Amino acid sequence: MSHRRKSGQGKPLRVVIAAAVVIVLAAVAVALLRPKPAAQAEPPPGTLPHTPETYLGVYAANVPLSYNGVTQFTTDTGVKPDVVMYYSGWYEQFRTAFATAAAAHGAVPLVQMEPRNVSLAAIAAGKYDAYLSQFAVRVKAYRHPVILSFGHEMNGYWYPWANRHVSPATFVAAWRHIVTVFRDLGARNVTWLWTVNIIDNRNNRIPSPRPWWPGSSYVNWVGIDGYYQKPSYAFAPLFGPTIANVRTFSHAPILIAETGVATVAGQPAKIADLFKGVHAYGLLGFIWFDSTDIENFQVKSPAAAAAFRAGARTYKFPAS
Numbered sequence: 001m002s003h004r005r006k007s008g009q010g011k012p013l014r015v016v017i018a019a020a021v022v023i024v025l026a027a028v029a030v031a032l033l034r035p036k037p038a039a040q041a042e043p044p045p046g047t048l049p050h051t052p053e054t055y056l057g058v059y060a061a062n063v064p065l066s067y068n069g070v071t072q073f074t075t076d077t078g079v080k081p082d083v084v085m086y087y088s089g090w091y092e093q094f095r096t097a098f099a100t101a102a103a104a105h106g107a108v109p110l111v112q113m114e115p116r117n118v119s120l121a122a123i124a125a126g127k128y129d130a131y132l133s134q135f136a137v138r139v140k141a142y143r144h145p146v147i148l149s150f151g152h153e154m155n156g157y158w159y160p161w162a163n164r165h166v167s168p169a170t171f172v173a174a175w176r177h178i179v180t181v182f183r184d185l186g187a188r189n190v191t192w193l194w195t196v197n198i199i200d201n202r203n204n205r206i207p208s209p210r211p212w213w214p215g216s217s218y219v220n221w222v223g224i225d226g227y228y229q230k231p232s233y234a235f236a237p238l239f240g241p242t243i244a245n246v247r248t249f250s251h252a253p254i255l256i257a258e259t260g261v262a263t264v265a266g267q268p269a270k271i272a273d274l275f276k277g278v279h280a281y282g283l284l285g286f287i288w289f290d291s292t293d294i295e296n297f298q299v300k301s302p303a304a305a306a307a308f309r310a311g312a313r314t315y316k317f318p319a320s
Contacts (some may be wrong), residue, residue, distance in 0.1 A: 012094075048108065048191050050221070053278060053315045055285030057083025057110060058145050059068055059258070064098035070105070071270045077299050082318035083147065085258075085287050086111040090118045094138040094146075099179050103144045106318050110147040110193065110287065115161045115174070120151070122129040124173035127288055132181045140187040141258035149257070152195035153225055155209040162272040175214040194256045195223035217233050221284065223257025224284055228270045229295065230262075235277025237260030243281055256286035267304035274312030285317065 030067070035270065056079060060069030064086040074080050084107045086098065099109040122128060151161040154171055161171065182190055194210035213219075224246070226238050243254060256278065261270040276284060289297050290310050299305055 015093060032072040040044055040165075046092045047189075048147070050284060051316055052282045053285060054317050055255060055287075056312060056315055056317050057081050057085060057285070057287035057292050059085040059287060060290045064109075065114075067098065067105070068099045069290070070107075072100075073288075073299070077305045077312075079308055079312045080105070080318070081107055083108050083110050083287060084284075085112065089113045090115050090128075094135050094142070096138055096142055099142055099144065099146065100115065107144050107227075107287055108147055111129065111149070112152050113148065113150045113178075114159075114196070115151055117160075119176040120161055120166050120170045124170065124177045126177065129181060133185060136182040136185045136187040139190060140185060142273075145189055145191065147191045147193050147221075149193040149195045149223060149295040150175055152223070152257070153197040154212045155199075156197040156206055163207065166235070171212050172214050176218050176315065179214075180216045191220045192218065193221045194219040194252075195225060196246075197240070198224060198226035198239060199245060201241070209242075210245070210249050213249055216250060216252065217254055219250070221252055221313050222252045222254045225258035226256070226297075227262040227289070228265045228274070228295070229274060231264070231266050231268070233265060235273050235280075239277060239281070241288060243283075253284050254281070258289055259286050260289040260291075260295075261304075262295045262297060263301075264295075267299065268307040270309040271299075271304060274313060275314060279314065286316070 019307070030313075058070060058081040059071050060073050062069045063084060067084075070081065070084050084098075084102045084105075086095065087110070088095075088111050090113070094111070095109070102109045118128065123132075139148075151159070151171060151174070153159060154166075156162050157164045159165070179192055194214065198205055200206035200210060222240050224239060226242070228238065231281045239256065246254065256274075259274065261267045261274070274286060277283075288299075290299060291297060299308055
């Protein structure tokens with residue numbers, strides 16, 4: 001601008017005006033010819049925030065057939081979860097009705113897809129694409145956030161899709177294929193949660209999950225499963241080694257995807273320890289296994305419920 005004023009100094013007014021018009025037209029022409037900057041990519045619909053201490057979820061009795069177990073958990077604890085988890089068998093379609101009920105209660109559905117009685121190599125080869133496509137279309141039509149996990153605890157040995165049963169390379173190929181099918185069909189409201197079991201270094205009983213890592217392009221969050229089963233258990237020795245191991249190959253946000261405190265372990269103190277551990281490690285939160293399926297992890301005593309409420313007051317949930 002200073003150069004323009006300088007060049008026009010002392011000239012007749014009409015010359016100055018004419019020159020100004022030429023300059024403006026030239027500027028417009030340059031603007032029209034200049035390549036437009038690439039549009040900023042908008043986050044896909046349903047993208048979930050990943051603020052620490054944002055998620056306090058639950059797996060409850062009779063889900064996804066009924067939401068009553070979740071409401072009972074709220075009654076028992078005074079805490080309204082913002083994530084509700086259920087397990088989905090192979091060929092089982094996305095439970096839209098349950099997900100809609102979750103959304104009405106301000107919660108996000110977390111689906112653990114379990115590939116029982118199916119070949120992971122066949123999944124990777126596309127032989128189940130018809131089923132996966134139907135699932136993806138339903139998730140997309142739901143139009144709200146969904147958290148999806150596949151073949152959880154694969155570094156353990158107790159599931160047919162896991163360690164000692166299927167090679168890590170085959171698991172990775174199946175995982176990547178599933179994510180690709182969903183993305184190709186436009187199901188962008190999915191947060192992909194890669195869920196592992198805590199490491200047990202005794203004779204490499206439950207090894208590092210690293211060989212099963214699909215890569216950061218295929219995973220949004222990392223989930224870690226582990227339980228307080230004895231009074232001596234504490235967050236740091238229970239989850240700390242696995243968190244440290246995961247951090248050697250991923251910087252993805254971490255969610256404790258399945259946890260609970262057995263009544264024999266002393267629920268009030270351990271529930272408080274769980275909340276403190278999530279805070280100390282900067283994790284997303286945790287999903288409480290409020291069930292008696294394995295051991296009694298349900299929060300029923302007044303002291304345990306009080307510990308839950310006290311911990312929840314330190315949280316930033318529900319997520320927004």
